[in-house]
Amino acid sequence: MNLKGRDFLTLKDFTKEEIIYLLDLAAEYKQKKKKGVLHDTLRGKNVALIFEKTSTRTRCAFEVAANDLGMGSTYLDPGASQIGKKESIADTAQVLCRMFDGIEYRGYGQEIVEELAKYSTVPVWNGLTNEYHPTQMLADMLTIREHFKKLEGLKLVYLGDARYNTGNSLMVVCSKLGLHFTACAPKEYFPNAKLVAQCEEYCEESKGTITLTEKITAACKGADIICTDVWVSMGEPDEVWEKRINDLSPYKVTTEIMNLASPNAIFLHCLPSFHDLNTEIGKTIAEKYGLTEMEVSDEVFKSKASLVFDEAENRMHTIKAVMAATLGAV
Ligand code: CP
Ligand code: NVA
Numbered sequence: 417m418n419l420k421g422r423d424f425l426t427l428k429d430f431t432k433e434e435i436i437y438l439l440d441l442a443a444e445y446k447q448k449k450k451k452g453v454l455h456d457t458l459r460g461k462n463v464a465l466i467f468e469k470t471s472t473r474t475r476c477a478f479e480v481a482a483n484d485l486g487m488g489s490t491y492l493d494p495g496a497s498q499i500g501k502k503e504s505i506a507d508t509a510q511v512l513c514r515m516f517d518g519i520e521y522r523g524y525g526q527e528i529v530e531e532l533a534k535y536s537t538v539p540v541w542n543g544l545t546n547e548y549h550p551t552q553m554l555a556d557m558l559t560i561r562e563h564f565k566k567l568e569g570l571k572l573v574y575l576g577d578a579r580y581n582t583g584n585s586l587m588v589v590c591s592k593l594g595l596h597f598t599a600c601a602p603k604e605y606f607p608n609a610k611l612v613a614q615c616e617e618y619c620e621e622s623k624g625t626i627t628l629t630e631k632i633t634a635a636c637k638g639a640d641i642i643c644t645d646v647w648v649s650m651g652e653p654d655e656v657w658e659k660r661i662n663d664l665s666p667y668k669v670t671t672e673i674m675n676l677a678s679p680n681a682i683f684l685h686c687l688p689s690f691h692d693l694n695t696e697i698g699k700t701i702a703e704k705y706g707l708t709e710m711e712v713s714d715e716v717f718k719s720k721a722s723l724v725f726d727e728a729e730n731r732m733h734t735i736k737a738v739m740a741a742t743l744g745a746v
Contacts, residue, residue: 417433417434417437417741419434419437419438419741419742420741420742420743420744421539421742421744422539422741422742423533423536423539423540423541423742424539424540424541424542424550424551424738424742425526425529425530425533425540425541425542425548425550426526426542426547426548426550426585426588427548427550427553427585427588427589427592428588428614430592431592432592432593432594432621432622435554435557435589435592435593436593437741438554438734438737438738438741439554439557439558439561439734439737441737441740441741441746442554442558442730442733442734442736442737443558443562443733445484445733445736445737445740446558446730446733449484449733455484455485456484456485456486457485457486457740457745458485458486458487458517458739458740458743458745459486459487460486460487461485461486461487461488461517461518461743462487462488462489462490462515462516462517463478463482463487463488463489463490463516463517463518463519463520463739464489464490464492464512464515464516464518464519464520465478465479465489465490465491465492465520465543466492466497466499466519466520466521466522466523467491467492467493467494467522467523467543468494468499468500468521468522468523468524469494469522469523469524469544469650469651470494470650471522471543471544472687472688473686473687473728473731474520474522474543474544474551474552474731474735475491475543476732477551477731477732477735477736478520478541478543478735478739479491480732481732481733481735481736481739482739484736485736485739485740485745487517487739490516505528505531505532505535506531506534506535507535508532509531509532509533509534509535509536509540510535510536512536512538513535513536513537513538516538517538517539517743518538518539518540518541518739518742518743519532519536519538519539519540519541520540520541520542520543521540521541521542521543521545522542522543522544522545523544523545524545524546524651525545525546525547526542526545526546526547526548528545529542529545539742539743541735541738541739541742544581545581546580546581546649546651547580547581547584548581548584548585548588549581549582549585549686550585550589551731551734551735551738552581552582552585552686552731553585553586553588553589554730554734554735554737554738555727555728555730555731555733555734555735556586556589556643556684556686556727556730557589557593558730558733558734559682559684559723559726559727559730560572560640560641560682560684562726562730563682563723564640564680567593567594567595568593568594568595568622568623569594569595569596569623570595570596570640570641571595571596571598571638571639571640571641571678572586572590572595572596572597572598572639572640572641572643573598573600573635573636573639573641573642573643573677574586574587574597574598574599574600574643574644574645575600575601575632575635575636575642575643575644575667575668575669575673575711576601576605576644576645576646576647576664576667576711577601577605577645577647577649577660577664578599578600578601578605578606578607578628579605579606579607579608580645580649581649582643582645582686583599583601583605583607583645584607584611586643587599587607587611587612587615587626588611588615588618590615590624590626591615591616591618591619591622591624591626592618592622592624593622593624594619594622594623594624595624596624596625596627597615597624597625597626597627598626598627598628598629598635598639599626599627599628599629600629600630600631600632600635600636600667601630601664601667602630602663602664602667603628603630604663605663605664606628607628612626612628632666632667632673633676636673636676636677637676637677638676638677638678639676639677639678639681640677640678640680640681640682641681641682641683641684642669642673642674642677642681642682642683642684643683643684643685644667644668644669644685644711644712645685645686645711646688646689646690646710646711647660647661647664647710647711648660657701657704657705658705661701661705661707661710664711665707667711668709668710668711668712668713669683669711669712669713669716670712670713670715670716671713671715671716671719673716674716674719674721681721682721682722682723683712683716683717683719683721683722683723683724684723684724684727685711685712685717685722685724685727686727687724687727687728689711689712689717689724690709690710690711691709691710691711691712691713691714691716691717691718692708692709692714692717693708698710
């Protein structure tokens with residue numbers, strides 16, 4: 417398997433074998449890290465980390481992973497560079513690839529990260545766009561595989577806004593790897609028809625399936641993995657909160673929902689999550705709309721079934737695998 421020089425923009429661009437290879441490599445790096453075995457085989461290289469939206473996990477994962485691989489990293493925060501305002505994406509790409517060996521981009525439209533990749537001569541990694549969050553998917557699949565010891569044939573149900581990065585990307589990765597994906601939401605929150613059709617083609621090969629439904633009980637019955645995400649994503653205007661709360665409240669992940677799932681079922685959330693009032697936004701929403709929790713109950717979030725912190729840790733191991741493979745460390 418040789419992924420050297422490849423961009424990592426969406427998992428649509430990767431085969432099942434390539435995705436499994438990245439998961440295996442991540443598992444290997446995870447073991448090395450736990451055992452204290454150094455793996456700084458990319459000494460002398462440098463990566464640029466562009467964040468036009470905020471981050472805790474993705475930024476830290478890229479920085480720690482780069483450091484573990486022996487690389488330097490430069491963080492460009494939202495607002496602290498010329499990107500987009502004084503300098504085009506095309507020019508930025510051509511400047512950065514003269515200095516760096518790889519470029520991570522987190523921001524808005526998928527077309528931006530694609531433009532960056534078009535003009536860059538070094539690998540570009542998508543650290544989240546409005547449409548896709550591919551590094552998150554590797555972490556999710558690694559977490560699922562660690563728990564169930566397999567991926568194929570498992571039933572994953574995503575409740576909430578399935579039109580956005582997390583919902584779209586879960587549908588892509590499940591259909592590539594042969595999981596049964598269900599998006600459970602009001603119809604207007606289903607992923608777009610073109611992407612669904614594309615994923616249905618992947619399913620023909622992988623034997624996965626895609627179900628889009630509004631019916632919660634039928635969807636969650638026997639599920640192996642229950643997933644959700646915030647109801648309002650970064651970059652969306654505050655005005656959308658009221659409608660989202662009204663539309664998506666029935667799809668909140670509660671203990672009743674987890675009880676419909678299989679006895680060994682797990683709960684995943686990419687994080688950050690509004691499961692209590694210990695956040696500024698959580699408090700504001702509570703004052704305005706009277707909700708004390710949003711997409712997931714505090715009870716489920718803190719339950720034994722919740723593997724959200726393993727999932728968060730796995731961001732680092734999987735991002736390390738993506739950088740190592742595309743920079744030719746393996
Ligand atoms: N899950 C995730 O991407 O988290 P951050 O926004 O903190 O990077
Ligand atoms: N859908 C969320 C994911 C955060 C990691 C967002 O885009 O804000």
